[in-house]
Every structure is written in structure tokens, then in C-alpha cells.
Amino acid sequence: MQNYIPNTQKQKNNFFELLYTNGNLRIGKLRNSIGQELLTPAFIPVATNASIRALDSIKVKELGINGIFVNTYHMHLTPGEDIVEELGGLHKFMNYDGLIFTDSGGFQAFSLGQAITDGVGKIVSIFSKEGRKKQTKQEKLAEVTDEYIVFKSHIDGRILKLTPENSILIQHKLGSDILMVLDECTSPLASYEYTKLSMERSLKWALRCLDFFKQHNKGNQYLYGIIQGGYHYDLRIKSAEFICSLDFDGIAIGGSLGTSKDNIAEILSWIIGYIPQEKPRHLLGIGSIPEIFTAIENGIDTFDCVIPTRYARTGTVFVNEPPNFIRDITAKYYKNLESRKYDFPIEQDCDCYTCKNYTVAYLNHLFYVGEISVMTLLTIHNLNFYNKLLNRIRQAILENKYFEFKKHFFQK
Amino acid sequence: MQNYIPNTQKQKNNFFELLYTNGNLRIGKLRNSIGQELLTPAFIPVATNASIRALDSIKVKELGINGIFVNTYHMHLTPGEDIVEELGGLHKFMNYDGLIFTDSGGFQAFSLGQAITDGVGKIVSIFSKEGRKKQTKQEKLAEVTDEYIVFKSHIDGRILKLTPENSILIQHKLGSDILMVLDECTSPLASYEYTKLSMERSLKWALRCLDFFKQHNKGNQYLYGIIQGGYHYDLRIKSAEFICSLDFDGIAIGGSLGTSKDNIAEILSWIIGYIPQEKPRHLLGIGSIPEIFTAIENGIDTFDCVIPTRYARTGTVFVNEPPNFIRDITAKYYKNLESRKYDFPIEQDCDCYTCKNYTVAYLNHLFYVGEISVMTLLTIHNLNFYNKLLNRIRQAILENKYFEFKKHFFQK
Numbered sequence: 001m002q003n004y005i006p007n008t009q010k011q012k013n014n015f016f017e018l019l020y021t022n023g024n025l026r027i028g029k030l031r032n033s034i035g036q037e038l039l040t041p042a043f044i045p046v047a048t049n050a051s052i053r054a055l056d057s058i059k060v061k062e063l064g065i066n067g068i069f070v071n072t073y074h075m076h077l078t079p080g081e082d083i084v085e086e087l088g089g090l091h092k093f094m095n096y097d098g099l100i101f102t103d104s105g106g107f108q109a110f111s112l113g114q115a116i117t118d119g120v121g122k123i124v125s126i127f128s129k130e131g132r133k134k135q136t137k138q139e140k141l142a143e144v145t146d147e148y149i150v151f152k153s154h155i156d157g158r159i160l161k162l163t164p165e166n167s168i169l170i171q172h173k174l175g176s177d178i179l180m181v182l183d184e185c186t187s188p189l190a191s192y193e194y195t196k197l198s199m200e201r202s203l204k205w206a207l208r209c210l211d212f213f214k215q216h217n218k219g220n221q222y223l224y225g226i227i228q229g230g231y232h233y234d235l236r237i238k239s240a241e242f243i244c245s246l247d248f249d250g251i252a253i254g255g256s257l258g259t260s261k262d263n264i265a266e267i268l269s270w271i272i273g274y275i276p277q278e279k280p281r282h283l284l285g286i287g288s289i290p291e292i293f294t295a296i297e298n299g300i301d302t303f304d305c306v307i308p309t310r311y312a313r314t315g316t317v318f319v320n321e322p323p324n325f326i327r328d329i330t331a332k333y334y335k336n337l338e339s340r341k342y343d344f345p346i347e348q349d350c351d352c353y354t355c356k357n358y359t360v361a362y363l364n365h366l367f368y369v370g371e372i373s374v375m376t377l378l379t380i381h382n383l384n385f386y387n388k389l390l391n392r393i394r395q396a397i398l399e400n401k402y403f404e405f406k407k408h409f410f411q412k
Numbered sequence: 413m414q415n416y417i418p419n420t421q422k423q424k425n426n427f428f429e430l431l432y433t434n435g436n437l438r439i440g441k442l443r444n445s446i447g448q449e450l451l452t453p454a455f456i457p458v459a460t461n462a463s464i465r466a467l468d469s470i471k472v473k474e475l476g477i478n479g480i481f482v483n484t485y486h487m488h489l490t491p492g493e494d495i496v497e498e499l500g501g502l503h504k505f506m507n508y509d510g511l512i513f514t515d516s517g518g519f520q521a522f523s524l525g526q527a528i529t530d531g532v533g534k535i536v537s538i539f540s541k542e543g544r545k546k547q548t549k550q551e552k553l554a555e556v557t558d559e560y561i562v563f564k565s566h567i568d569g570r571i572l573k574l575t576p577e578n579s580i581l582i583q584h585k586l587g588s589d590i591l592m593v594l595d596e597c598t599s600p601l602a603s604y605e606y607t608k609l610s611m612e613r614s615l616k617w618a619l620r621c622l623d624f625f626k627q628h629n630k631g632n633q634y635l636y637g638i639i640q641g642g643y644h645y646d647l648r649i650k651s652a653e654f655i656c657s658l659d660f661d662g663i664a665i666g667g668s669l670g671t672s673k674d675n676i677a678e679i680l681s682w683i684i685g686y687i688p689q690e691k692p693r694h695l696l697g698i699g700s701i702p703e704i705f706t707a708i709e710n711g712i713d714t715f716d717c718v719i720p721t722r723y724a725r726t727g728t729v730f731v732n733e734p735p736n737f738i739r740d741i742t743a744k745y746y747k748n749l750e751s752r753k754y755d756f757p758i759e760q761d762c763d764c765y766t767c768k769n770y771t772v773a774y775l776n777h778l779f780y781v782g783e784i785s786v787m788t789l790l791t792i793h794n795l796n797f798y799n800k801l802l803n804r805i806r807q808a809i810l811e812n813k814y815f816e817f818k819k820h821f822f823q824k
Contacts, residue, residue, distance in 0.1 A: 049777070049778070049783060051778055051781075051783045054783075054784055055785055056769070056785045056788070057769070078777065078781055079773075087755055087773055087774075093777075095769050343499055343500075357468070357469070357470050358468070358469075361491075361495075361499055362499075362506065362507070365462070365490065365491050366461070366463055368490055369486070371466075372465070372784045373463060373465070373467055373468045375784060376468070
């Protein structure tokens with residue numbers, strides 16, 4: 001197995017290079033202390049438990065995925081940051097040398113807290129019956145106070161307190177490359193008053209996180225501040241002004257982004273000018289194909305989301321078919337002998353391992369009989385689809401043909 | 413994707429070559445009509461639904477596995493033999509060109525029938541509490557008559573009748589390389605009288621299967637007769653004499669094999685002399701590591717079993733540690749910080765993908781948090797362990813050092 005020796009002598013300014021800009025469109029390069037690079041804009045798939053679901057780390061690298069997003073709250077519960085640190089940090093633990101982002105645990109204050117009370121997910125499931133139904137069955141497992149977020153573990157019920165300092169300490173021990181400050185992700189149903197109170201608290205926490213980070217960082221980790229403020233102009237501006245005035249290595253945009261990609265575009269247009277050009281920008285929890293275009297043309301460099309991997313596990317694959325670019329391959333076809341029309345890959349011209357080797361008929365069969373290998377195969381296809389799309393977008397930006405490409409892509 | 417064009421011109425005698433013998437120890441080569449070869453003795457992992465659980469077909473080939481065992485009953489239910497035939501047969505459907513064995517569906521007459529009434533599995537679970545518990549919850553789903561086996565589908569409850577003729581027809585349409593005659597696998601708790609009646613019925617069915625097969629075979633499929641008779645000397649002899657007198661391409665040994673590897677050895681010693689030397693012999697549903705040695709030194713060429721793949725999915729891995737050669741890697745270690753002692757691969761000297769890339773600490777973590785990728789990783793290790801063992805056994809046979817190797821292997 002490889003040894004991951006971070007180069008702690010490297011200068012901070014090696015972390016992000018802005019290679020090209022054209023209006024809000026940007027091409028950049030993030031680099032971790034091991035020397036691995038990630039071209040931006042980049043989609044960062046979620047590896048909640050230090051593992052992209054249904055794929056092992058070597059396969060992730062083979063797919064050309066050089067950045068992943070690990071959840072601090074989950075890793076704190078299992079196996080715990082002390083064990084990960086003892087085992088040499090996330091890169092060595094997972095055998096993955098690409099860029100590892102960790103969140104602060106603050107998102108779980110929402111997903112295990114107010115999201116359950118309100119019966120909503122981050123954006124989409126606010127209008128999703130299934131989301132409400134699933135979540136109302138659960139008990140609220142998180143509460144936010146001025147001093148900390150208190151959790152009841154979803155695994156064993158033990159009580160955990162997350163302060164700004166220990167969120168950073170956990171991430172420090174996990175050994176991720178990019179850390180996030182502790183913040184509260186407010187519910188899309190939160191009042192203006194609560195969103196304001198929460199945002200102001202998050203700013204105080206951001207300062208405490210930065211102080212603590214500076215005391216402990218060995219020069220091989222990078223901290224992002226997070227702009228909060230929900231779907232309220234004045235709150236977003238206040239948060240952006242404050243966060244961008246501090247010495248963060250990058251800036252993330254979190255919290256409720258409204259209920260559509262137009263809302264996302266609007267919120268980004270308010271705040272993007274406050275972020276220094278030379279700092280990388282991460283949009284938390286986005287997204288679908290249309291949302292990715294929205295993020296990129298509003299100045300975002302990276303974004304993380306469970307969509308391609310979670311969809312894969314339920315039999316939904318990405319295809320070049322606007323406006324949604326998805327197809328359900330679990331539809332039954334056994335009753336009428338029409339199987340020959342499924343005797344082809346998911347996409348005829350796709351170069352992924354799954355499309356090169358298996359037909360929709362076979363994948364459908366595997367899904368129907370419950371073989372888990374199909375989850376791996378569809379995850380490969382979906383991540384490859386996202387990867388190819390991001391490659392083409394970066395190419396189009398460099399050729400000054402982004403909007404031409406976008407138009408063509410949505411018309412195809 | 414590859415096209416699988418069977419060479420229907422090839423002579424039958426291309427199917428099996430006996431390369432070397434030394435007493436009951438044999439080295440041989442099976443060859444399918446696509447031209448793929450399988451060196452024997454060989455372990456044939458089970459791919460119930462035309463898929464080795466947790467592995468896709470290309471990975472199976474990459475592991476050097478050139479023979480798999482598909483269950484006819486399951487394939488008849490989903491997607492159905494007509495669909496598989498329309499899609500070009502199992503090889504093309506799965507994208508797997510190695511040797512494909514199919515059973516007749518007769519084993520499910522036991523596993524879904526009397527095994528449920530008796531609360532037993534084939535051998536091991538007769539004494540396994542868990543096996544009994546699991547099975548007594550179920551309704552008996554199969555009955556055997558002189559004319560057919562009647563099933564109630566475990567998927568949708570529909571009624572299916574399996575006759576000798578349609579068992580062969582289904583296997584013919586599936587396009588497997590090696591087909592089995594319809595037989596009844598009797599329960600280890602069956603009386604002498606029932607075992608006798610059942611064995612004699614299976615002989616009649618064997619004849620009908622052979623007749624039907626000869627009418628339909630295009631020269632690219634091979635049919636095995638099956639010796640039944642439970643743990644009764646006279647019944648095994650009668651069955652062996654009859655089955656071995658017929659024009660089968662190979663001979664399988666089925667039914668209850670007693671309750672230990674010594675019983676297996678005894679039964680094989682009764683009948684192996686009746687099987688013509690030039691015919692390949694398959695032992696159905698075996699086995700564990702000690703059982704494999706028993707089979708090989710009693711003249712068996714191939715054997716199929718779910719053990720390495722099923723164990724993998726429950727966190728049990730194969731290691732060079734006699735007498736059981738297994739280790740449970742799901743044991744918890746989180747509470748006391750002893751993780752460093754798990755910071756190594758399953759086996760230090762193992763050349764498999766899993767051992768080259770991941771530590772026990774990480775695999776254990778993946779198992780604990782329920783990541784399905786660990787099932788794939790452990791399946792790879794276990795199948796590689798079996799493969800390496802069979803390679804070494806074949807080498808030892810060729811070097812006239814089999815018993816020396818065996819002694820060393822069990823003492824290590």
C-alpha cells in the first residue's frame with residue numbers, strides 16, 4: 001500500500017491556482033499536500049463514511065475522480081477521529097490520495113434536527129411526499145444552542161456535543177485536505193428571524209474555528225468559511241462581507257438555497273462579488289445537472305452532492321436526454337418478450353466500464369433479482385457521466401464556448 | 413461487447429481431456445464450444461442468478477475464474493429462459509465466456525421442499541441452529557411426484573412444473589455449456605425407503621433427460637448424469653451402475669453426502685470406480701476447504717459451492733490458518749484504541765486486489781457502517797484464496813507431491 005506523506009513545507013498559495021476567467025466562468029486547480037491536483041469546476045461525490053457507496057477507493061481514482069466529500073459527523077461516530085488519526089488519517093485509511101473535503105457536522109444539525117421537525121430535506125424534498133413521509137417517522141436528533149450543536153447518535157443514541165473548536169479538531173485528526181467551519185444549515189422553512197439569529201451565531205463560530213485552526217494546522221490543511229443567510233438578501237450580504245473579510249483558504253456557500261435553480265442563481269448573484277477572485281468557492285449539497293450549470297456560470301469552483309451515487313443505487317441512470325438527463329432502468333419488461341429492445345448498453349456511445357460490458361437487459365435483470373453488483377455498475381456509469389460532463393464544461397470554458405455548449409447540451 | 417459464437421462443428425471429445433492421473437488424483441481440462449478452457453480439479457463458484465454475488469462478470473474473469481454454476485430454477489423464474497435465449501444465451505447475456513454449468517432445478521425441490529419440512533440444509537446446516545430457525549419460518553414450496561417437481565415460486569407464488577424434458581429444454585435455451593439431468597436431491601433425514609424410491613425415479617428421469625437432450629443438442633452443450641442414493645451403499649451402487657452405463661458427457665454426484673467429510677470420502681470410495689476414467693466428475697454443492705481435499709483425492713474434477721462468496725458477504729474471510737481457514741473480520745474493535753493491530757491486509761502475503769489495497773481496519777469499518785463495497789472486496793479475496801489453493805493443488809498433483817502439500821497446508 002502507498003504511503004501518504006504530506007509535504008508540510010509547501011506554501012499555502014500552492015493550494016489554489018486560478019488558471020483562467022471569463023466573466024464568472026473560471027478554470028482553476030486545487031492541490032493537496034500530497035501533490036494531487038483537482039481541476040475546477042469539479043463535481044465532488046459524497047463519501048459519507050470514507051467510502052463512495054458501492055465503489056472502493058482504487059475504482060474511484062480509476063474513474064478519474066480526484067476529490068471526494070466525507071462527512072465529519074459520521075466519521076466521528078464510526079470509527080472515530082482518534083482511530084483514523086492513529087491509522088494515519090483519511091488518505092491512508094481509505095487508500096485514496098485525491099483531495100478530501102470534510103464538512104463540519106453542522107449539516108447534520110439540520111438533517112437530524114429541524115429537517116425532521118419540518119419534514120423537509122435540503123431543497124428538493126421540501127415538495128417531495130416521500131421525503132416528508134420518511135422523515136416524519138424519525139425522532140429529532142439534534143438541537144442547536146449558542147455554544148454547541150448537541151446530537152443524539154443515530155447509531156447508538158449516545159449524546160455528542162459539537163463546538164466550533166472540536167469540529168475543527170475532529171477534522172484535523174481525520175486529516176482531510178479541506179475543512180469546513182462549524183455552521184448551522186437552516187431549514188428552508190425557518191423564519192427570517194431565526195435565519196438571522198442562526199447566521200449571526202455561525203459568524204461567531206466561524207471566527208472561533210479560524211482561531212483554533214490556525215493554532216493546530218501544520219500547513220497541510222485548508223479551511224473554508226461558509227456564507228449562510230438562507231434566501232434573504234440582507235442576511236446573505238452580511239454573512240458574505242464578514243466571512244470574506246477573514247483569512248480563510250476558501251469560501252463555501254451553505255444553507256437553504258431556495259427551491260429552484262433560479263433561486264440558487266439569484267443567491268449566488270448577490271454574494272459572488274464579495275468573494276476574492278483568488279479564493280476557491282464551494283457550493284454545499286448541489287447538485288442536479290441543471291444546478292451544476294447554474295453554479296458554474298455563477299462563479300462556483302466545486303460542489304458536492306449524493307445525486308449520481310444515490311440515484312445509481314435505486315436504478316436511475318444519467319443519459320444525454322434533456323431536460324432531466326435521467327432514465328429509470330428498473331422498469332419491468334419480463335412479461336412481454338420485448339427484451340431485444342434492451343439488448344444494448346445504457347448509452348451506445350458511452351466509454352464507461354458498465355456500458356462497454358453490459359446491456360440494459362442484464363443490468364435490469366441484476367436489479368430485479370437484487371444483485372448488489374448492479375449498484376456498483378450503475379454508480380460507475382453515473383459518476384463517469386458527471387466526470388465527462390465536467391470535462392466538457394471545462395473545455396468549453398477554455399474555448400470561450402460555454403454558453404454554446406450549454407445550449408447544445410440541453411437541446412440534444 | 414464480445415460476440416459468443418459457439419463452434420458447433422467441434423467434436424464432443426474436445427470437451428474433456430484427462431491430462432494426468434496418479435491413483436485417484438487427476439488433472440484434466442474442460443473446454444466449452446467458445447474455446448474457453450478450465451483446468452481441473454477446479455472450484456466452480458455459484459452464480460445463482462447469472463451473476464456471482466457482489467462481482468460483475470469481467471471481474472470474475474479477471475480473477476481467473478473460468479467456470480461458474482448458474483441455477484436453472486432461478487433463471488426460469490427471472491428473467492425466463494425465453495428471454496435469455498432471445499438475448500443470445502447466458503454467455504452473451506452475462507458477458508462471460510468461461511464454462512457455464514447449470515443445475516436442473518432438482519436441488520430446489522429439496523431446498524424449497526423437504527429441507528423446509530425437515531428444517532435442514534444440505535449438510536452443514538443440519539446441525540446449525542440458525543439454519544433451522546431460518547427455514548422453519550418458511551412455507552414448503554415444492555413437491556415431487558413421479559411425473560414432475562411442482563414449485564410455488566418463491567418470488568410471486570405462481571405454480572411451476574418441472575419435468576425431465578422441460579428441465580433440459582430450459583437449460584438448452586439458457587445456453588449453458590454443461591447441463592444436469594433432473595433429479596431429486598433427497599433430505600439427509602429421508603428414510604431408506606424414500607431415498608430408494610426417489611433414486612429409482614431419478615434414474616427414469618435421467619433416461620428421459622438424455623433422450624430429450626440428444627434430440628435438441630447442437631453439439632455445443634454437454635449433459636451430466638447424476639448419481640443419487642444418499643448415505644446408503646446399495647442405493648449408491650445401483651445408481652452409479654445405471655448412470656455410468658449411459659452415454660452422458662460427464663457424471664455428477666448429488667444428494668445427501670452424510671454429515672462430515674469422512675462420509676463424503678466413504679460415499680465417493682463406493683462409486684468412483686464405476687465412473688469411466690475419461691469422463692469428468694462433478695460433486696454437487698461442495699465445499700469447505702477440507703471437503704475440497706476429500707473430493708479431489710477421491711477422483712473428483714469439479715465442485716460447486718456458495719461458501720467462499722456467501723462467507724464473504726457476512727464478513728468471514730479465508731486465511732492460511734488450519735483447521736478451518738476462516739477469520740471473522742466483523743469483530744468490533746472501536747471501543748479500545750487497538751486499531752493499529754488491524755493496520756494490515758487480511759493476509760500479508762496475499763496478492764489479491766483487496767489485500768494489496770486495503771487494511772483489515774478499513775474493511776472492518778466498511779462492514780460496520782454497511783458499505784456494500786466491502787462485500788465485493790471480501791468476495792475477491794475469498795475467491796482468490798480458493799483459486800490459489802486449486803492452483804497449488806494442481807501443481808502438487810503434477811509434481812507427485814499432493815499428500816505432502818496437503819500435510820503442510822493443514823499444519824501451517
